Amino acid sequence: xxxDFLEGKPLRHPLHPFLVHFPIGLFIxxxxxxxxxxxxxxxxxxxxxxxYAMLLGIITALIAAVPGLxxxxxIRSDHPGKxxxxxxxxxxxxVVGLYGINLGVRSSTLDQLKTPVAPLVLSLVGxxxxxxxxxxxxxxxxxxxxxxxxxxxxxxxxxxxLHLAVELGEDKRADTIVVPIPEAESLGEKETxxxxxDGQVIAIAKLAGNFYAFQEFCxxxxxxxxxxxxxDFNVQCPWHSSCFDVRTGKVTQGPAKVDLKTxxxxxxxxxxxxxxxxxxxxxxxxxxx
Amino acid sequence: MKWLLNFLKGKWLKHPLHPxxxxxxxxxxxxxxxxxxxxxxxGNVMVRLxxxxxxxxxxxxxxxxxxxxxxxxxxxKEKPAWKIGLYHMILNLxxxxxxxxxxxxxxxTFREAIIVAGAPLALSIIGTxxxxxxxxxxxxxxxxxxxxxxxxxxxxxxxxxxxxxxNLPAE
Numbered sequence: 001x002x003x004d005f006l007e008g009k010p011l012r013h014p015l016h017p018f019l020v021h022f023p024i025g026l027f028i029x030x031x032x033x034x035x036x037x038x039x040x041x042x043x044x045x046x047x048x049x050x051x052y053a054m055l056l057g058i059i060t061a062l063i064a065a066v067p068g069l070x071x072x073x074x075i076r077s078d079h080p081g082k083x084x085x086x087x088x089x090x091x092x093x094x095v096v097g098l099y100g101i102n103l104g105v106r107s108s109t110l111d112q113l114k115t116p117v118a119p120l121v122l123s124l125v126g127x128x129x130x131x132x133x134x135x136x137x138x139x140x141x142x143x144x145x146x147x148x149x150x151x152x153x154x155x156x157x158x159x160x161x162l163h164l165a166v167e168l169g170e171d172k173r174a175d176t177i178v179v180p181i182p183e184a185e186s187l188g189e190k191e192t193x194x195x196x197x198d199g200q201v202i203a204i205a206k207l208a209g210n211f212y213a214f215q216e217f218c219x220x221x222x223x224x225x226x227x228x229x230x231x232d233f234n235v236q237c238p239w240h241s242s243c244f245d246v247r248t249g250k251v252t253q254g255p256a257k258v259d260l261k262t263x264x265x266x267x268x269x270x271x272x273x274x275x276x277x278x279x280x281x282x283x284x285x286x287x288x289x
Numbered sequence: 290m291k292w293l294l295n296f297l298k299g300k301w302l303k304h305p306l307h308p309x310x311x312x313x314x315x316x317x318x319x320x321x322x323x324x325x326x327x328x329x330x331x332g333n334v335m336v337r338l339x340x341x342x343x344x345x346x347x348x349x350x351x352x353x354x355x356x357x358x359x360x361x362x363x364x365x366k367e368k369p370a371w372k373i374g375l376y377h378m379i380l381n382l383x384x385x386x387x388x389x390x391x392x393x394x395x396x397x398t399f400r401e402a403i404i405v406a407g408a409p410l411a412l413s414i415i416g417t418x419x420x421x422x423x424x425x426x427x428x429x430x431x432x433x434x435x436x437x438x439x440x441x442x443x444x445x446x447x448x449x450x451x452x453x454x455x456n457l458p459a460e
Contacts, residue, residue: 011425012429012432012433013425013428013429013432013433014432017428017432018424018425018428020312021311021312021315021316021424022315022316022319022320023316024312024316025312025313025314025315025316025317025320025345026316026320028313028345029316029317029320029341029342029345032341032345033341044333044337045333045334045337045338048334049334049337049338049341052324052327052331052334052335052338053320053338053342056320056323080449134309134312135302135304135309138304138305138308138309139303139304141431141432141438142304142305142308142431142437142438142439142440142441142442143303143304143439143441143442143445144442145435145438145439147432148431148432148435148438149432149433149435150432151432151433196453199452199453199454200453200454201450201453201454201455215450215453215454215455215456216450216453216455217446217449217450217453217455219455219456219457219458220458221438221439221440221443221446222439222443222446222447222449222450222455223435223439223446238435239435239438239439240434240435240438240439241434241435249456256458257458258456258457258458259456260455260456261454261455261456
């Protein structure tokens, strides 16, 4: 409940990217006022104004850090954006630390007409690091799709990709392999797994007690369907809301135009299994070599 | 002209430009309201700080407008996000105008005043409320409708999806 609130789910909008506008804007304002104090030392209170802008920036940065941390924990641990997120988080902690020092250093010189060199340098370094960190945060949204459409999902998303080893049966040249997925037993209704078998990345969803397997990547801009929401035999991509029938893979709502690849799920010897075509039989070029 | 479009869309950054620029007015104008209120305790220091915040927000919004327009022009008219974008734009123009008037009301007094007068304070309150509403609509376009999401990373994700054995659309 608290996690849903901090992720902004009731708002349909994450909180962290909203709150960070304040420290970013205020730290830049603070630096501009520092520079103005050097150019126009006759204007009163510029040094004080830079101090107060920074103070409000630090307060809002600390508030923004809370939902930011929650968002961070929600990124799948093997997601390509996880490293970017770790760098973003680390840089932000460094920036806030630097501004804390900066505020302390300048607190004793508020009566001066020009901002002294030491806090000015700290502000320049702070803005440089903050620009990089803010840019990485933006890339997390626009490149990696972090928290895009997350509020549409009511169930938890996979924390990891299951890498399932391929065990060949008696017929080593078989075109399909049957892989048991014991983890599917503990899956709740409308929950998903993300599995990788023989190079293929597959989402498995439980709907009305049955299991359905389909390709992980949406055919529009390749959003993660294991993080989509499932309802009425449809999976909806979190990014641009394309819908597919989980039974057939057919597109039921655009923007996607191409159907999903689906995989057969069945029970064998009481185990939940997936039938996956061998990677070698997928691509004719590979077969030749 | 093409280079200007690419600049405004943020292609050179691999990141849309509009959501970066808008950090400034989005931070400055609500902060100006906070500084207006703080002027009751901290006098002219806050009156001036609020004034500077409003100016900085207005300057940045000059770049926010064209970069937002080119992003909006990429949204198809039949999509629900197009209408949200329209409301977002109209509200933003109103907000920018309100803060421009706000600035005009205080430009002759901010050097000496120790408190922000009623009229500019009221404009700061109305402007901030409308701005938060408008910014929320802008955020919905991204987080609810996926505008600009995956636009510049299509090639990368296509490669990942291909390696993962997915059906792909024609290039």
